[in-house]
Amino acid sequence: MSFNCRSRLWAFLVFCLWMPSVQADENCDPGKDVTRIAVAGGSITEIIYALGRESQLVAVDRTSNFPAAARSLPSVGYVRNLSAEGILSLRPTLVLGEDDMGPPEVLEQLASVSVDIRTVPEAHTPEGIVEKFKCVASLLGLSEAETSPHLLEMSRSVSVISSFPELVSDQDEAFVAIILNIQSGSPIVAGSGTSGDGVISMLAAGNAFQAVEGWKPASREAFLAANPDHIVITQRGFDMAGGMDGLGEVIEIASTNAFKEGRVHVVDGMSLLGYGPRTLGVVLNLFSDVFPSAKF
Amino acid sequence: MSSRFSREALATSSLLIALLASVTVALSLGALDLDLTAVLLGSAGGIDTEVLSNIRGPRVALAAAAGAGLAASGAVLQGLFRNPLADPGLIGVSGGAAVGAVTMIVLGATLNLPPLVLAYSIPTAAILASLVVTSVLFLFASRHGSFNVATVLLAGIAINAIASVVIGIFQYISDDGQLRTLTFWMMGSFGRASWATTIPAILAITGAVFLLLSQSRDLDRLQLGDAEAFYLGVNVQRVKVVIVFASALSVGVAVSLSGIIGFVGLVVPHIVRFVVGVTHTSLVICSALLGASLLVMADLGARLIMIPAEVPVGLVTSAIGGPFFLWLIVRKVPNAF
Amino acid sequence: MHFSARNIVVHRGGRNVLDDVSVDVWAGEISVVTGPNGAGKSTLVSALAGYIPCQRGTISIGDHEVTQLSTQELSKRRAVMTQASNVVFDFSVSEILAMGVPSAVHSVENLREVDLELAAECEISELLNRKFNSLSGGERQRVQFCRALIQIARNKSSTEPRYLILDEPTSSLDLYHVVNLTKILKRVRAGNVGILVVLHDLNLTAYIADFVFLLKDGEVAGAGAPSDVLTGTLLSDVYSTPVSVERRDDRPLIFSY
Numbered sequence: 001m002s003f004n005c006r007s008r009l010w011a012f013l014v015f016c017l018w019m020p021s022v023q024a025d026e027n028c029d030p031g032k033d034v035t036r037i038a039v040a041g042g043s044i045t046e047i048i049y050a051l052g053r054e055s056q057l058v059a060v061d062r063t064s065n066f067p068a069a070a071r072s073l074p075s076v077g078y079v080r081n082l083s084a085e086g087i088l089s090l091r092p093t094l095v096l097g098e099d100d101m102g103p104p105e106v107l108e109q110l111a112s113v114s115v116d117i118r119t120v121p122e123a124h125t126p127e128g129i130v131e132k133f134k135c136v137a138s139l140l141g142l143s144e145a146e147t148s149p150h151l152l153e154m155s156r157s158v159s160v161i162s163s164f165p166e167l168v169s170d171q172d173e174a175f176v177a178i179i180l181n182i183q184s185g186s187p188i189v190a191g192s193g194t195s196g197d198g199v200i201s202m203l204a205a206g207n208a209f210q211a212v213e214g215w216k217p218a219s220r221e222a223f224l225a226a227n228p229d230h231i232v233i234t235q236r237g238f239d240m241a242g243g244m245d246g247l248g249e250v251i252e253i254a255s256t257n258a259f260k261e262g263r264v265h266v267v268d269g270m271s272l273l274g275y276g277p278r279t280l281g282v283v284l285n286l287f288s289d290v291f292p293s294a295k296f
Numbered sequence: 297m298s299s300r301f302s303r304e305a306l307a308t309s310s311l312l313i314a315l316l317a318s319v320t321v322a323l324s325l326g327a328l329d330l331d332l333t334a335v336l337l338g339s340a341g342g343i344d345t346e347v348l349s350n351i352r353g354p355r356v357a358l359a360a361a362a363g364a365g366l367a368a369s370g371a372v373l374q375g376l377f378r379n380p381l382a383d384p385g386l387i388g389v390s391g392g393a394a395v396g397a398v399t400m401i402v403l404g405a406t407l408n409l410p411p412l413v414l415a416y417s418i419p420t421a422a423i424l425a426s427l428v429v430t431s432v433l434f435l436f437a438s439r440h441g442s443f444n445v446a447t448v449l450l451a452g453i454a455i456n457a458i459a460s461v462v463i464g465i466f467q468y469i470s471d472d473g474q475l476r477t478l479t480f481w482m483m484g485s486f487g488r489a490s491w492a493t494t495i496p497a498i499l500a501i502t503g504a505v506f507l508l509l510s511q512s513r514d515l516d517r518l519q520l521g522d523a524e525a526f527y528l529g530v531n532v533q534r535v536k537v538v539i540v541f542a543s544a545l546s547v548g549v550a551v552s553l554s555g556i557i558g559f560v561g562l563v564v565p566h567i568v569r570f571v572v573g574v575t576h577t578s579l580v581i582c583s584a585l586l587g588a589s590l591l592v593m594a595d596l597g598a599r600l601i602m603i604p605a606e607v608p609v610g611l612v613t614s615a616i617g618g619p620f621f622l623w624l625i626v627r628k629v630p631n632a633f
Numbered sequence: 634m635h636f637s638a639r640n641i642v643v644h645r646g647g648r649n650v651l652d653d654v655s656v657d658v659w660a661g662e663i664s665v666v667t668g669p670n671g672a673g674k675s676t677l678v679s680a681l682a683g684y685i686p687c688q689r690g691t692i693s694i695g696d697h698e699v700t701q702l703s704t705q706e707l708s709k710r711r712a713v714m715t716q717a718s719n720v721v722f723d724f725s726v727s728e729i730l731a732m733g734v735p736s737a738v739h740s741v742e743n744l745r746e747v748d749l750e751l752a753a754e755c756e757i758s759e760l761l762n763r764k765f766n767s768l769s770g771g772e773r774q775r776v777q778f779c780r781a782l783i784q785i786a787r788n789k790s791s792t793e794p795r796y797l798i799l800d801e802p803t804s805s806l807d808l809y810h811v812v813n814l815t816k817i818l819k820r821v822r823a824g825n826v827g828i829l830v831v832l833h834d835l836n837l838t839a840y841i842a843d844f845v846f847l848l849k850d851g852e853v854a855g856a857g858a859p860s861d862v863l864t865g866t867l868l869s870d871v872y873s874t875p876v877s878v879e880r881r882d883d884r885p886l887i888f889s890y
Contacts, residue, residue, distance in 0.1 A: 059604065077605035080473065081480040083487060084351050086604030088343060089327035100473055103480070104414060105488035112490075113346040180472070188472065215472035378721045517732045519724065521717045523684050528732060528784065529708030574722040 026119045028135035033093035033116070037140075040079045040097035043276030044120055045070050047136045050150060050277045056140070058090045061097075066270055066278070084109040096139065098122050122275055124198025126158040126283075129275050150277075157280035160296055164204035164287060167294040174290055176200045177208040177228035177258075180269070181237030182250060186217035188237075195273040196232075202283045203290055205230070223252035230290050231258040234269030265289050304582075307572040311585035315360065318589040322356045322596045323348065327604045350490070358489040358497060359595040359609075360588040362554055363564075365501040365546030367587025370561025371568070371579050372508050372539050375515045377449065383562040384547040387433060387448055387540075388455030389426050393551035395459045396425025398478060402466050405474065419493055422552025423500075423545070429455055430544035448540075484555035484610025486595050497549045504546035505584050511535050511542075512576035557610045559617025560587050566624055635659045636681070636711065636796045636827055641690030643673075643680055643851075650676045652851045653690075657844070658827040660794030663818055665838045666831045668848035669872055674831045675716070677848070678800045681829065682713045695793050708735065711796040712784035716804070718773040719766075726760045726768070726776050733783035748783050754817055755779040756810070770805035778802050778814065785826060797821065799830045803837065815841050835887040839863055847871055860885055 038059040039045045045064035048054055059074045061082070076087045080102040087095060087110065095117045101107060110117055120135050122128060130151060137147040168174075178196035180188040190196025191212030200207045208228035209218065218226070231253065233241075241247055247264065248254045258264060265286060271278035272286075287294070324332040328347050334340040335348045366384060373382040384390050400421035404414040433451050463482075467475055514535045517525040526532050550557070568582045591609070594616070598609040636658040643651040651673045658664050658681075666674050679685045681692060683699040692699045694710050702710075712733070720729070727744060730752065734743040752758050755775050760768060765776065778799070785795050803811045818841060822828055832838050838845060838859065845862040847855035849871045855862040863885040868876035872889075879886045 062605075075605050078476070078480070080477050081485075081487075081606075083327065083599075083604060083606040085327040085347060085599065086606060088347055088351070089329065089604050091343075102477060103488055105490060108490060109351050112350045113343050115343075214470075375722070380721065513736070516724075516728070519720050519722060520729075520732065521715065523679065523682075524713070524715055524717060526684055526704060527682055527708060527711075527713035527715075529705040529735060531704050569722065574724055575728055 026121055028120075028138040030141040031094040031116055031118065031139050034140050036091060036093045038076060038087050038090060038092035038095045039064060040076065040082060040095070040101045041120070042066065042270045043122075043132070043274035043279075044096050044098070044136055046270075046274065046276040046278065047133055048140070050133075051137055051140065051142065051147075053140055053142075058092055059087065063270065066268075082106050088113065088115070094118065094139070096120060096136070124195055124201075124275065126161045126202055126280065128198075129279055130154050130158060132275060133277065154277075154280055157284060161202050161280065161283060161287075163296065164202070164294075167296060168204045168291055172291055172293065173206065174229040175206045175208040175226070176203060176230045176232060176290065177223075177226060178272075179231060179233040179237055180215060181234065182241045183217060185250070186219065187223065187250070187253065188215050189218045189223075191216055195275060198275075199232075199272060199279075199283060199286075203287055205290060218252075220252045224255055227256050228258050229263065231256065231264045232272070232286065233264065233266055234272065235266055236269050238266045263290075304572055304578045307568075307582055308578065308585070311582055311589065315585050315589045315592075318592040318596075319356055319360060322359070322592045323352055325596060326352055326599055328352075354489040354491045354494040355486045355595065356592055358494045358553060359486045359592045361494070361498045361501045362486070362550035362557065363560055363587035363589070363591025364505060364584035365550045365587075366557065366560040366591070367564035367583040368505045368508050368580050369543040369546050370587075371565035371583040372511070372515060372576065373543055373561070374565055375519065375576055375579075376536060376539050378519060380566065381562070383558075384543060385456070385556075385558065385561070387452035387543075388429050388459065389452075389544045389547045390551045390556055391456040391459030392429030393422040393426040393548045394482065394556055395462045396421040396423070396428075396548075397481070397552050397555075398463050398466050399425075401478065401481065402470060402474065416493065419497070419549065419552035423548040426544045426548030426551070427541075430540055433540065480608065481555050482610075483608035484557040484613070485598070485606065485608050486554050487606060489553065493553055497553055500549045501546045504542040504549075505580065507538055507542040509577065509580050511538050512580055515539070515576040555608075555610060557591070557613055559613045559621065560591060563617050563621050563624070564590065566621075570624075635794070636694045636829075638677070638681055638687075638692045639690050641680055641687040641692065643676055643685065644688045645676075648851075650851050651680065651687075654848070654851070654853055655690075656681065656829070656846050656853075656856075658796055658829045659844075660796075660825050660827040661822055662843040663822055663828045663830060663841050664844045664846065665842035666829065666846045666848060667833065667835065667838050668854070671850075672848035673851040674848055675800055676851075678713065678715070678798055678829075678831060682711065682798055683707050694796065705735075708784070709788040709790075710793065711798060712781040712788075713798045713800070714777050714781040714802055715800050718770065718777060724765050726757065726763055726765055729765050729776055730761075730780050730783055733780040734787055735784070747786060751782050751786060752779055754820075755782070756813060771807060771810060774802060774805050775810060775814075782817070782821065785821070789824075794825045794827055797826055797828045799828070801831050801833065803832070803834065811837065835863060835868070839885045839887065863887060 034056060036058045037056050039057060040061040042063040042065060045060050046066055048057060049067055057073055059076050060070055061076055061079045063079055064070045074090055077083050079097065079100055082101065084106045093116065095110060095115055098120055107117060118139055120132055122132055133154065134147060178190040178200065189209045189212065191209050191214050192207065193213060194215055197207050208226040247259065253259050267282055267286065271282050330344040330347060331340060335345050369384045373384060373387065374380055397418050400418045404417060433448050467478055470478065514530040517528045517530050518535060522532055564587045565579060565583045568579055568586055572578055572582050594612045595609050598607045598612045601607050638654060638656045640653050640655055641651055642649055642653060654677065656677065666677060668674055680687055699707060730748060731744050736743050752761065755778060757775050757779055760772060765773065781797060785797055788795060803814060806814065818828055842859050845857065845859050846853055847862050854871050855867050863878060865876055865878045868878065868887065874889060876887060876889045
């Protein structure tokens with residue numbers, strides 16, 4: 001598959017597939033009743049724990065795996081395939097999620113039973129991470145005074161990250177590939193417009209798969225042609241592939257400079273791509289790994 | 297002979313009672329703990345009434361309608377093709393409906409349609425697609441002036457192949473998230489039911505089943521052969537057209553609203569033949585009733601197995617239908633079909 | 634008023650399977666169509682019965698051409714027994730018989746005394762509750778024959794004759810049942826019914842035919858009374874093998890080996 005010669009129509013079509021579609025209320029006004037919250041989205045769960053409000057959680061989805069305590073909460077299924085009655089059986093007063101909540105009919109059913117459903121906006125920028133945090137805090141009814149202590153650390157990280165482009169000289173330019181996992185022998189890579197692409201931008205690096213739109217399987221040739229300088233892979237993808245040995249069996253990965261020179265970085269998927277409280281910290285660590293000479 | 301008539305009447309009334317019982321049980325149980333009698337009497341509080349009327353109600357109704365439509369279609373298609381292994385999936389109708397629905401799902405995301413418009417346009421696209429498939433099948437098969445069943449089967453295989461390709465393309469161009477949505481959709485679920493889509497579905501499927509019933513007597517005669525049925529006064533061409541269109545309608549509606557649910561159309565008619573008999577009038581009625589009950593219970597199982605999450609109902613029907621079908625074959629091989 | 638094919642041509646697979654064939658079936662008579670394999674006998678049955686179109690010629694039943702009659706109207710006037718004898722699903726013999734009853738309502742209950750008498754005549758009364766597929770070939774033939782009789786009996790008209798077309802109804806029958814079938818045909822013929830039978834057995838033909846049509850290669854090689862058509866010279870020519878014919882009890886006795 002050639003990533004380059006797509007017709008404009010296809011590109012437009014695929015680009016639009018990625019765009020978030022508004023399903024539910026997307027504002028951050030405080031919820032009417034936040035005593036029983038059901039969450040569909042791991043990063044939101046993390047934020048609620050960070051805010052110390054986990055006692056208000058009654059149910060989470062399958063992507064909510066951090067902190068470990070969250071895994072013992074009742075599950076409402078996968079974020080794109082929620083169960084209306086399942087959610088309602090836990091009598092939530094507020095349902096929180098990101099734009100990938102679904103299916104739309106289930107959200108309609110919940111709305112028809114007058115459940116408060118709120119979508120937390122997500123932007124793939126450092127500021128977006130802060131906004132998301134603030135939005136969730138506001139939804140839960142926290143005041144600015146209560147929220148700001150949590151934001152201090154985050155704001156520091158944001159300003160450090162915004163200085164990255166200056167720290168990286170032209171000679172140091174690096175191309176990074178982010179791999180979600182390997183399916184049927186093909187690595188699923190972060191193309192433009194993805195959460196992974198946002199992370200790479202934050203790193204002030206180039207996306208080796210800029211020409212791809214969305215998360216896509218990369219063909220052997222395409223991967224070899226891209227020849228990233230650094231490979232970032234999720235922990236889950238790494239384990240599923242069989243660790244470093246397993247990756248070594250994937251020819252296109254083993255042939256890259258990144259693999260040969262040991263520039264493969266394994267990071268927990270949700271912390272890297274969830275744009276939750278941990279993401280900024282992960283980006284900072286990753287920057288040191290990718291650009292060891294740049295000091296901040 | 298009168299004993300035989302009362303056996304069919306007994307079977308029909310038992311199945312009717314079974315359906316009412318299944319529906320009652322399915323309405324009473326679910327992830328949410330509600331007291332059915334309390335809700336019906338109006339004494340239940342909170343969201344219980346809404347859950348019953350807006351969420352559980354349409355879903356149980358859709359499961360019953362889809363089960364009836366799929367089972368009745370399977371019964372007549374087996375008669376039409378004179379083949380015990382015929383199934384709505386075989387002639388390409390469910391594949392075609394799936395293509396229509398998948399196209400609209402992807403297109404709808406592109407055009408950013410509001411959810412309610414999307415919810416209506418997906419079933420519409422699926423029914424249109426299944427009717428297009430049926431028309432293509434009909435044009436193919438009646439090229440030489442007669443409705444050739446073998447040609448329909450071959451065309452069905454071709455259509456299923458094309459459907460796989462089209463769905464595959466959509467799966468390929470969609471990103472990881474859309475892909476998961478498509479995958480879940482295809483596995484079959486009644487969780488997306490609402491009255492706005494379920495009531496038209498019930499009307500359409502009821503109409504289709506009555507159409508199929510009207511052809512039952514002639515379908516019996518058709519078992520002797522096309523020419524033999526003709527000699528007995530059957531308008532063979534018309535019977536085949538009506539059957540294919542009515543099947544396409546009921547299967548198209550079911551697939552468009554709930555995804556692909558297998559085995560119901562294949563297995564239920566065999567159970568009915570085993571217990572009740574092979575004449576198509578009672579076969580269609582009893583298959584519809586049994587299919588409705590089974591799918592209502594399968595959906596209940598799908599809702600209860602992993603509370604508060606749900607298992608796709610297509611997996612439940614395959615998990616039970618597959619081994620059951622094997623058992624049926626083993627049991628029946630010694631006797632003639 | 635009778636059932637006839639006039640100069641019909643049926644073209645299939647690049648050749649004329651029937652070429653300028655004329656056949657008559659009169660009420661009260663048994664017409665037999667016979668001839669070698671591939672002569673077009675079964676095609677003639679299909680054409681007469683209205684199932685396949687003729688490129689030329691006309692087929693009339695009573696005052697009407699068959700092309701002008703609807704499927705249902707045709708089924709009231711004539712019944713056909715073909716050589717097919719297989720059903721995929723497990724129908725009982727009663728259910729098969731009931732298919733001959735012209736009714737849109739439910740099956741077996743439609744069988745009445747008159748039908749059961751016919752079943753007794755065909756000697757299948759003890760088979761009524763058996764599954765059709767469990768029967769032997771001969772038993773199945775008798776059931777199909779009875780079904781055609783029921784169709785005729787139920788469509789009886791006081792004014793118009795009815796017609797029975799049988800395609801090799803004796804191929805699996807033993808001697809006893811062949812004799813029984815001929816008795817039934819003679820009884821049926823007397824009730825204002827015209828019968829056309831396709832047979833291979835030339836002696837049986839000689840026995841029951843009032844009129845014989847001898848087909849060869851899609852054409853009528855001979856038509857007339859049995860003793861006129863079933864002659865040594867004609868038969869030897871048509872069957873391409875020496876055939877001897879003697880007379881016995883005032884009818885031809887045919888043998889070849």
